[in-house]
Amino acid sequence: MALSKDSDEDGDAWDGMQPDGVGEDYMPEEEEGADLDPGASGSSVPCGQSGKKGPTSTSAPRGTRHLPPSVVTAFKAALASPLLTEKSTTHMPTLYSEHRSFWLPSPSPFFQLRVANDASDLNPPALYQPRFFYWDPQPLTRDGSLYCPISGCNAVLNRHGTLDHPRRVVGLEDLYWLIGVRCRCPDCINPKTRKKGTVTFNSWDNRILDSLPPSLATFFPARLTARSGLDKAVLRLLCSACGNGVGTKQFVDMLSNLHHRQHDERHLLYLNSIFAGPGGRGIGKWPTDTIFEPFLKYSDPKGYGGFIPSSQWLRDIYDSFIELHASDFNQFTAMLPLDVGALDHSHKVTKHIALIDGVPTYTALMSITNQYGDIRGAYLCTSKAHSQFEPALHSIADSLQQYGHQLPQLFFTDNVDDAPLLKRSFPSLAEGVTPVDPNASLPLFTIPGDVTVTLLYTTNQIENTMKSIMDTLQVDDKDQTIVIGLDAEWNVRPGSSSLSNTAVMQVAFEKHVYVIPIARFTAKGQLPRGICAVLQSSRILKVGRMVENDLKCLASEARPGSVFTGAVELAQLAKQRHLIPAARTSLSELVALTLKHYLEKDQSIRVS
Numbered sequence: 280m281a282l283s284k285d286s287d288e289d290g291d292a293w294d295g296m297q298p299d300g301v302g303e304d305y306m307p308e309e310e311e312g313a314d315l316d317p318g319a320s321g322s323s324v325p326c327g328q329s330g331k332k333g334p335t336s337t338s339a340p341r342g343t344r345h346l347p348p349s350v351v352t353a354f355k356a357a358l359a360s361p362l363l364t365e366k367s368t369t370h371m372p373t374l375y376s377e378h379r380s381f382w383l384p385s386p387s388p389f390f391q392l393r394v395a396n397d398a399s400d401l402n403p404p405a406l407y408q409p410r411f412f413y414w415d416p417q418p419l420t421r422d423g424s425l426y427c428p429i430s431g432c433n434a435v436l437n438r439h440g441t442l443d444h445p446r447r448v449v450g451l452e453d454l455y456w457l458i459g460v461r462c463r464c465p466d467c468i469n470p471k472t473r474k475k476g477t478v479t480f481n482s483w484d485n486r487i488l489d490s491l492p493p494s495l496a497t498f499f500p501a502r503l504t505a506r507s508g509l510d511k512a513v514l515r516l517l518c519s520a521c522g523n524g525v526g527t528k529q530f531v532d533m534l535s536n537l538h539h540r541q542h543d544e545r546h547l548l549y550l551n552s553i554f555a556g557p558g559g560r561g562i563g564k565w566p567t568d569t570i571f572e573p574f575l576k577y578s579d580p581k582g583y584g585g586f587i588p589s590s591q592w593l594r595d596i597y598d599s600f601i602e603l604h605a606s607d608f609n610q611f612t613a614m615l616p617l618d619v620g621a622l623d624h625s626h627k628v629t630k631h632i633a634l635i636d637g638v639p640t641y642t643a644l645m646s647i648t649n650q651y652g653d654i655r656g657a658y659l660c661t662s663k664a665h666s667q668f669e670p671a672l673h674s675i676a677d678s679l680q681q682y683g684h685q686l687p688q689l690f691f692t693d694n695v696d697d698a699p700l701l702k703r704s705f706p707s708l709a710e711g712v713t714p715v716d717p718n719a720s721l722p723l724f725t726i727p728g729d730v731t732v733t734l735l736y737t738t739n740q741i742e743n744t745m746k747s748i749m750d751t752l753q754v755d756d757k758d759q760t761i762v763i764g765l766d767a768e769w770n771v772r773p774g775s776s777s778l779s780n781t782a783v784m785q786v787a788f789e790k791h792v793y794v795i796p797i798a799r800f801t802a803k804g805q806l807p808r809g810i811c812a813v814l815q816s817s818r819i820l821k822v823g824r825m826v827e828n829d830l831k832c833l834a835s836e837a838r839p840g841s842v843f844t845g846a847v848e849l850a851q852l853a854k855q856r857h858l859i860p861a862a863r864t865s866l867s868e869l870v871a872l873t874l875k876h877y878l879e880k881d882q883s884i885r886v887s
């Protein structure tokens with residue numbers, strides 16, 4: 280929302296605002312270009328407006344063309360006021376030495392209105408008297424001197440008169456105006472004219488402000504842009520609003536409401552005074568031919584001259600403020616604890632980042648928050664791949680140790696695949712943690728007492744047992760099938776995904792479980808014939824979890840050209856029977872679902 284015509288672009292298009300640095304528009308020709316050293320105006324200019332110059336040739340004296348007439352009149356009166364012209368022995372203006380204030384006294388509308396005996400007393404401009412803040416820090420420093428802020432110079436600056444134009448500052452409920460002075464360095468050489476003594480500074484130049492003692496600089500009330508300024512209290516409110524989810528568009532609405540309310544209140548005072556009549560004797564006591572001046576609209580430059588900056592302007596000020604303090608924020612963030620963390624990707628912020636050839640530069644902002652909800656880290660990512668932010672996590676771990684914090688004990692994420700990455704980055708997450716099986720509360724599954732477990736080691740034992748299984752198949756009944764349970768184990772190397780040959784196979788048949796170490800056979804690529812016969816027979820159904828895979832491996836290790844058939848995949852069977860939603864369920868879950876028992880799979884035994 281932008282109320283005045285000028286605010287549509289950046290809020291700085293008011294020609295009454297001379298650019299920071301040197302007012303080349305009204306300075307003598309030879310002084311033009313002063314302050315051309317790098318950073319002359321940049322320090323107070325957000326959003327790259329330092330290069331922005333106003334029109335260079337104008338018919339009206341620049342700076343006063345669009346100032347509200349009430350401001351021009353009051354500004355001239357202020358400059359002529361003894362408060363500024365009369366100096367104490369310490370060269371302080373009376374405003375400082377006697378009134379001990381930076382603010383010029385501003386009459387309250389109440390006193391303007393209570394003496395209204397005549398229509399001419401009811402003068403609307405008297406109701407919106409601008410407020411002025413006079414900033415001349417030189418006599419206020421310890422030794423009464425200002426020093427040239429240009430690196431390597433440090434000469435004592437000379438007074439060079441009062442600035443020709445006031446500087447507008449947007450306050451919470453109204454505007455106010457800064458009156459400044461110009462200081463000249465006697466030593467610096469103007470890089471443009473190659474002349475000495477033409478480099479000048481405004482008293483509110485950020486470099487001057489930075490050189491002042493903090494106890495003085497803190498009383499400067501505004502943060503300035505190229506041509507305008509924002510009251511520090513409003514800036515603090517803006518920062519707080521942005522930090523609490525109120526955007527600059529909403530903030531402009533709030534600011535607009537406050538400014539308009541002030542204008543409307545003054546308008547109402549004016550109307551009430553007319554209604555009260557001369558000397559409070561009633562409206563009927565005004566002479567019949569009395570003409571009252573209209574109370575002009577809020578943004579009328581000839582009247583109240585109200586101004587609300589655009590949201591973009593506020594955003595730029597906010598951004599520049601944040602950028603100015605970026606290293607402080609980073610330092611603060613790096614020192615926060617992270618006992619409990621949370622990690623998430625946001626895709627909202629990246630939508631507001633400029634596109635390159637229509638392509639987003641980043642796809643996500645990965646944020647890490649701590650137990651207090653503070654952001655502990657935020658990283659722009661081009662994808663959600665772990666490689667994008669793993670270095671960031673490691674640097675968080677480093678900073679936690681550097682500042683004496685403990686590593687996180689707990690981490691929340693909406694993606695369980697982050698777990699290995701988080702454990703890698705923060706080893707504390709895996710310390711003293713025993714994974715809990717959700718089915719561990721069920722009765723432990725044990726092999727029934729009437730089932731025997733036999734180790735078949737010799738070739739003879741194997742062949743005999745396999746033959747006994749084959750013998751149960753009726754020769755004359757081709758449709759008869761028998762069922763065996765089948766599983767296989769491999770030697771594994773922790774941390775490696777490659778598998779060696781099958782080391783052990785287990786066959787469960789009727790009331791027997793046979794454990795067969797077959798590593799020595801598979802290593803030679805020759806499984807005993809009995810095993811091959813059982814595995815090849817399509818009439819012997821091999822039941823198991825991932826049994827198809829086991830058969831495939833065994834076939835590749837048995838003899839060239841072997842094909843093993845008859846696999847019955849337990850998980851698929853369970854899915855077909857609508858026991859489980861997906862065929863990826865593990866054996867222990869199947870046991871829990873079907874047998875209501877807990878199948879213990881002790882990792883230390885499985886990998887030993």
Ligand SMILES: [Zn+2]
Nearest residue numbers: 427432464467
């Ligand atoms: Zn200098």
